[in-house]
Amino acid sequence: MPVTAVGDESRAETVLSAEDVDAFAEITGDDNPIHLDEAYAGETMFGGRIAHGVLSTGVISAAMADLPGDVIYLSQDLRFENPVRLGDRVVATATVEEELGGDRIRVETVARVPDRDEVVISGEATALSTPHED
Structure with missing residues (x-):
């Protein structure tokens, strides 16, 4: 049986800064100018x-980690619905929707930018939920 139960919900939030985006690009090598070059990005549909x-x-992922027990991702389906702009506060929720059998759970995942009242990412995860071992 999973440690989490249907209806369990957790939340995480952060503000994504230009420094965060620059560091992510450096770490991953994703140097798409839409993320890094203001002049270029200003001419795109995102302005x-x-x-x-x-x-x-x-x-x-941070919201998933705050669910009870040890939650380990098995899969994640995502829909990118709106852009996140530099300086946006992103608030994510993870809500357990179903116990799938064994230690597996299905979790609804949503990220919002509340200042614009927009969903930026929606999706569904499958995860293992096991007791936390100290």
Whole structure:
């Protein structure tokens, strides 16, 4: 049986800065100018730099980590719905929707930018949920 129960929910949030985006690009090698070059990005449909979508999923991962027990990702389906702009506060929630049998759970994952009342990422994860070992 998983440690988490249907209805358990956790939350995480962060503000994604230009420094965060620059560091992520340096670490991963993802140097797409839409993320790094203000002049270039200003001419695109976004009108300025945006954060890497995958960087924003890290906030979802933090919310998953705050569910009861040890939660280990098995899979994650994502839909990138709106851009995250530099300086946006991203708030993610992870809500356990279903026990799948054994130690597996299905979790609804959502990241929002509350200042614009926008969902930026939605999706669903499958994870293992086991007791936390000290």
